[in-house]
Amino acid sequence: MAGFNAGLNFARSYYVATAAPAPARPALEGLVKADLVVVGAGCTGLAAALYAAKAGRSVVVLEAGRVGWGASGRNGGQMIPGLRKGAVELVKMLGVERARALFDLSIEARNLVVGLVKDHGIDCDLSLTGHLLGALKPRDMAAFEAEVRCLNEVMAYPHAHVLNAADALAAVATPEFCGALVDDLGGHMHPLNYTLGLARLAESQGVRICEMSRAVTLDRHAGGVRVGVEDGAAVEASHAVLAGDALLTGLSSRVNRRIMPVANYIVATEPLPDPQSLISAGRAVSDSRFVVDYFRMTRDGRLLFGGGERYTPDPPADIGAFVRPYLERAFPQLRGVRFDHAWGGMVSVTFSRLPHMGRDGPVLFAHGYSGQGVLLSTLGGKLMADALDGDAAPLEQFAQVEPAAFPGGDVLRWPLYVLGMLWYAMRDRL
Template identity: 40%
Template sequence: MHVAPSSYAGTGAHIDSYYAASANPAPERPPLVGDHETEVCVVGAGYSGLSTALHLAEKGYRVTVLEGARVGWGASGRNGGQIVNGLNASLQTIERRYGKDTARFVAGLVMEGGDIIRERVKTYDIACDLKHSNIFAALTGAHMRELEERHALWRGYGIETQEMLDRDALRAHVRSDLYVGGMIDHAGGHLHPLNLALGEAAAIESLGGTIHETSPVISVDTDAPRPVVRTAQGTLTCKTLVLCGNAYLGKVVPGLAIRVMPVSTQVMATEPLGAERARALIPSDACVEDVRYILDYYRMSADHRLLFGGGTVYGGSDPRDIVAKLRPNLDKVFPELKGVTIDYAWSGNFALSFSRVPQLGRLGANTYFAHGYSGHGVTGSHTFGRILAEAIDGDLSRFDVFASLPWYPFPGGRTFRVPYSVIGSWYYGLRDRLGL
């Protein structure tokens, strides 16, 4: 039995972001009050929890989701909204670290998350401004060689949705003089992330599932034959428990807290630029990210704002001035936007694993978990939600592959993981600046 601190989310209301300001209407769901039972309890109404719950509800399971704040309050409602295929750890890294068989297995599912999202949007008529294609932009010749290596390797595994772009070809998608070329993934895309989460929550309820908001979990008992989850006002006993708190699970389960580190990233939204000006900057309306270690990522919203993100703060704290942190990079990418008004700026945490590979596993016989997407959670969470649902339904074939991969603690443990990671980011940032 582990007891956690009080709620991390204040009133539980969404933070002041562009996404919250433009969110679709959604009901306020009541907290868990009293003692209840369910077949499957899912902790966390972000993408991992929602994906798991929706897959299980579609299979006929009785599912209850507990969320400490509002649906999509964490990273799932604050991220850059980019559908980027792959894990944070590249296929090159996975092949080198775990062998070709594991790399072949991962290659077989790295496109799955985007397909799940598109299927969900279509099946449940989710209004989330879904658009197609993402760009990887190169600032140096070394970056181009890295992309060419990735392109060749992915083609070797049968993935042929990517296309290399020289400088002129890239300008048909991104009108910035900063880049020497890039690569487009035609199977990528972008969307309004909070509205996707809200739509998936509504889909779960349409199939008979239950969601309790403002119900932060204060303890879990994973040793009992039927796991018990306790909130401030109630308990939920279940046959199967799924922990999907990711960066916001806190210390509820210390054995999971040591596996990942919260890292914050920042996003800001400009004033509406108008259709003509937006099209002049990103003609194809694809989303863009560069290939540096600490990268910029950006896209146009449905109402023609530039949503521009980047930066990292290890440990998950918010920078004092988000606009001051991001504005210099925006001005380098699009100098013509100097002086444009920034209407929103916000921050949020993702969970970083030391290996940069997401982690799936079990605690005891009846408690499952997924976390550690390391900044690639939009697609990965949807895939891993399906894999968790498969495992709970009796098909452990894909779950066991990921569960068997070794995980590594951050050097120095919780005390020194932040300074260690900062030193690493300085090193890779220097390599980026030197064009290595």
């Protein structure tokens, strides 16, 4: 696949090696009319398509590559309830009422995904074992305690609790954590198989998905929109959904300037003899660094570990060698372990770490989940479909907190952002 995703070795990822069979879908040809055209077949686009079709709309999805080959099919699979901005910060920023509304929506995202998997029997290794956020410094524990208090008392969310150092060590065999925050409603799954399941569901509702169909033009006219693909074929529709996330270029400067694509890398080890000795309760785990390490076990006993970001679009020559020091820092007992898979993907980050969702006339958009899109992307898609169906209030809750555009326009935002992120990464190290 061309563009940002090129060279990230996805074809040799653990997910592709263990993917459910997926048919190749023919590219768009000629001029097609529909009620809704969706750009992007990740979870955002597929959920928008699914729910719009359920409401009776004819829907065409245009996908530049293959279904699920964006972030949706290649991520860490960590299901982390909430938003990337914690409850305490959210309340400080927005006040109790609006913070609570956004937080409730994020929990709806979790229940939506779990409900889809269970109701439709999507085979995606769903593991509702919880999410553990490890504290690296004593001051993180003070913040975790305040966070749990806020979750319990302000958000009326009783599912999070703190672990002391001994319990954290019993939960995760790393010397790094001095405590942890556990959310019992978290977990993990096989994200590519979930995405492929969502595509099948959407198709069962009559959605047409066109692969190898990159949208290159978006024109508005009195009756709606016309989205053209590279070879001249096009879809005319009343509405368009932009769901290209970190991989979207062109089409809408307002949308593109609000996210920054950041490359992130994952390895899957060989199957380990005693997986439970690393993560006893099988939770999804991440840590309190700004540049997060995250890991979990797979169904077949591998450690799937993500760590290290690069702020330039060129991938490291050897992704495994790039991730290894981060993995061995967390688990010195795995020094020299064999990696069977190593790949990368592009995460979209917003200035505020809140997703960017909203509407601009006939064009709706949802993206920028800032590393927490496994749950939020399905919700983002559904909220856009709901808005088309007259229930615009939930999408509007997010639209009201539109993240600032990155300064520098489409070209200069890169170097400015790199400087900012490097500063944060330095803070982790100090």
